[in-house]
Amino acid sequence: MDLSMMARAIAVIGAGIGIAGGSIGIGIIGAKALDAIARQPSEKKDIRTNMILMAALIEGLAFFGAIIALLVVFK
């Protein structure tokens, strides 16, 4: 196996780990947000906005990982 192939494989694994971390974070946010909505349905709108904001911030980090991996794979 040559070195670039190795680098690609590692990059893909890294992207997978990064995305796994992001998905754990988003899962926790979703669960907590649903909990909060179930407890206080009147605050649904605020909770949803903040949920999307938090999820988006985490998603951004996951994307960093995915894009760095993409750069490695296709370069």
Added chain:
Amino acid sequence: MDLFTLDPGLVIWTWISFGILFFILWKFVFPPLMENLKNREKTIAKSIDDAAAIERRLEEIEAERGELLKKTNSEADEMLLQTRSDAEELKKRLLEKAEKEAEEVLVQARRKAEAEREALLRALQDDLADFVCDASEKVIGSVFITEKEREFTRELVKEL
């Protein structure tokens, strides 16, 4: 791999098209749109208020009508009752009057009958006295009975 290549032309195109879009929407689309929304909101609020007012007025009218109807009904009932009692009274009075009249008629008739009988009796007595006088004249034989005797006979017959 041109996934991350810089393309300044595309950036400028984006800015220009976004700018044009923003300008057109901001200048020509938004004023009428927001105005429409506001106007429609106002119109809808007004019509809902109007509808509520109309409904309230209708309810009032309905209540008024019901009250009026009730009042009229009770009045009619009262009137009917009054009329019935009046009629009954009238009937009673009429009946009484009729009875009284009938009694009166009866009394009068009785009195009349008695008077007649008396008159008849008197006439009969007179006739009988005359007859007795005549008969005794005939029996005695052409003896003229004086007026005094005649009167006496009459008294006798009356005592009979």
Added chain:
Amino acid sequence: MNLKRLYLLFLIVILSSLTVSAVFSEEASTSESPDVSGTLFEHVLDGNTLELFPFVPEITLPHGITMHRLMLVLSVLLITGFYSAWIKRGDLKPKTRTILLESLVIFVRDDIVYPIMGEERGAKWLPFFTTMFLFLSVLNLLGLIPALKTATGNINVTTAMAIVVLLLTFIAGFKGLGFVHFFKNLFPEGTPLGIGIFVMLLELLSLFTKSMVLSLRLFANMFAGHLAILSFLVLIFVITPFFGFISVPFSVFTYTLEVLVGLLQAFVFTLLSCIFIMMASTPEGE
């Protein structure tokens, strides 16, 4: 959904799978090792050829116009066309199409701008955010139409939008707080000078990174989403033509998901830029 409609959908999916398998089986068998990634990226990346129908010669666009640039212009034309044609002043009895267009504006107003900015400031910013939402969602959805491309799947477009947001963040911050107060606002109170300056630099940096992540998010979502639809279809080349029976339903599913994602990402982009602009232009602790 009733059973008849479901059956119809199933039939359509099966028939299209058959067609796709039939069309590509020959091609797949003739070429020994297809250039999979090349085929994939050709459909997502910018180019200057317009392929309207399969098997019809593709149109080469004039010099200086690429597909993504064409999409930008198309979206502007679509939005302005529909809005100027269907929105009329003094229209108190709206038709369905008017409500459709107005509901998008009302959505942006009631779900994004007013809850975050308040009514007074929100009214001023509403045209900008509505434009942004419409522009991005139309660009996202245009890519789902065959033969068209997703301009938001190009990082230059999303970066341009993010730069607009970044500039507006600064402008709104300077306008709302004043030049000096804007930087003071980044400085945490009650901390030593050295740490304070460091935190301030970090905050300043985070303004840039937040905007860049904004652009990356939209780009990656659109790029990866549209690629996912295609990559299911490409499996037909790679594995066997009869893989179409599996890959076509999957790609239909991804396609419907992508409609949702396109709208959601436009919403998220608008929401986040609204929050960033608001955060930079209000004093700390409010």
